[in-house]
Amino acid sequence: MIELLNIRQSIVILAIGLSFTSSVSADNDKALRLLEEMNEAVTTQDYAGTVMFGAPDRWESARIQQAYRNQGLVQRTDYLTGPERSQIRAGDEIVCIHEGEHRSGMTPDILKPFGQNFPSSLSSLEQSYDFALADHQAERVAGRSTVSIWITPEQSDRYAHQIWLDKASSLPLKAEMTDKQGNVLRRYQFVSLETDFTMSDSDLRTANVGHTLRFGHKGSSEIAPESDWYPSWLPQGFQIQQSAKSDDNIRMTFSDGLASFSLFIDRVGQGRSSSPRVSRQWGPVSATVEDILTQDGQQVRLSVVGELPPLTLDKVLDSAIPSYSLSMK
Numbered sequence: 001m002i003e004l005l006n007i008r009q010s011i012v013i014l015a016i017g018l019s020f021t022s023s024v025s026a027d028n029d030k031a032l033r034l035l036e037e038m039n040e041a042v043t044t045q046d047y048a049g050t051v052m053f054g055a056p057d058r059w060e061s062a063r064i065q066q067a068y069r070n071q072g073l074v075q076r077t078d079y080l081t082g083p084e085r086s087q088i089r090a091g092d093e094i095v096c097i098h099e100g101e102h103r104s105g106m107t108p109d110i111l112k113p114f115g116q117n118f119p120s121s122l123s124s125l126e127q128s129y130d131f132a133l134a135d136h137q138a139e140r141v142a143g144r145s146t147v148s149i150w151i152t153p154e155q156s157d158r159y160a161h162q163i164w165l166d167k168a169s170s171l172p173l174k175a176e177m178t179d180k181q182g183n184v185l186r187r188y189q190f191v192s193l194e195t196d197f198t199m200s201d202s203d204l205r206t207a208n209v210g211h212t213l214r215f216g217h218k219g220s221s222e223i224a225p226e227s228d229w230y231p232s233w234l235p236q237g238f239q240i241q242q243s244a245k246s247d248d249n250i251r252m253t254f255s256d257g258l259a260s261f262s263l264f265i266d267r268v269g270q271g272r273s274s275s276p277r278v279s280r281q282w283g284p285v286s287a288t289v290e291d292i293l294t295q296d297g298q299q300v301r302l303s304v305v306g307e308l309p310p311l312t313l314d315k316v317l318d319s320a321i322p323s324y325s326l327s328m329k
Helices: 002-044 310-320
Strands: 047-055 058-069 072-079 085-090 093-098 129-133 144-153 160-166 172-178 184-194 211-214 239-245 249-255 260-270 278-282 285-293 298-306
Touching (some): 002 129, 002 160, 278 310, 285 310
Antiparallel strands (some): 047 184, 093 211, 172 184, 260 298
16 A cells, blocks of 8 residues: 555656646747747837836937838937937948947947847757746836746856847847846846837938948858967857957957857067956956967967956956966966
8 A cells, every 4th residue: 555655656746747847848948939039020020119228227228210121121229328329230231320439339239139130040049048938927118018038048157138028029128137146237128119110211321421330240250269369168159250360469259149258369569567367347248358478478468358257258268378378367
């Protein structure tokens, strides 16, 4: 009799375990389907809206318009706070419109990473992230019903995301990037959205307005993995996206589809003094810088900048220092 009870208890426990596993798998599959629908929405739908964005202690605002034109998908962002400026994006071309010289970060990609550059295939993300529907009651954003998804890294070497999708259009209405303690590092949130929208010709670039930035396609790398400066360690899922090389400088950009970082190698001279490694963090952005000496006495500065935890960037920088070099830290 006791043996029979033990068998029945084991069967019940096994059934509960299988039911839980099946539920988790179904939850993951539904979250992935919703993200695929989002990906189609951000690359095909016309819309316009006002969005708040920034770190928790500082909000900015902008108006985003997106529409299909003869040249394909066009997105215009007019920043409503700070200096007057705009950005028009069409394919791999970005036109920045503002007075004075262009400065890094003055026309940010507000919806990143859930905009047009979101991976078309989610299989690579599944190697490094878990996907689940948020278990709390769905909230309204910009007056519209949403469904929320958690995107959680399997390792602590990158940040988590929570995203709220419009149930009607599948557009990403709100997103938060959080660290492992749950602190919000960056967020955006639409406060209004129009999906029945037509972009006017006056909102497109004219020939004599703005300056153009162009970005190459993945695979345009000039740096081979066997290069002295190519990092020997990368977080799981990260691949090189772009690189550029000159006599005195090298730049490499890596991404896993959600997070990205850039590695800079700059020759700064010969026989100069240097300082130890320095690391800083501003919200989701971290930077690590160190000077080393090469075999021929050249001083080289390595810098890693990206939306990853400082410890991750430290590990990348360590792996990019050639074994024959003298670290200055």
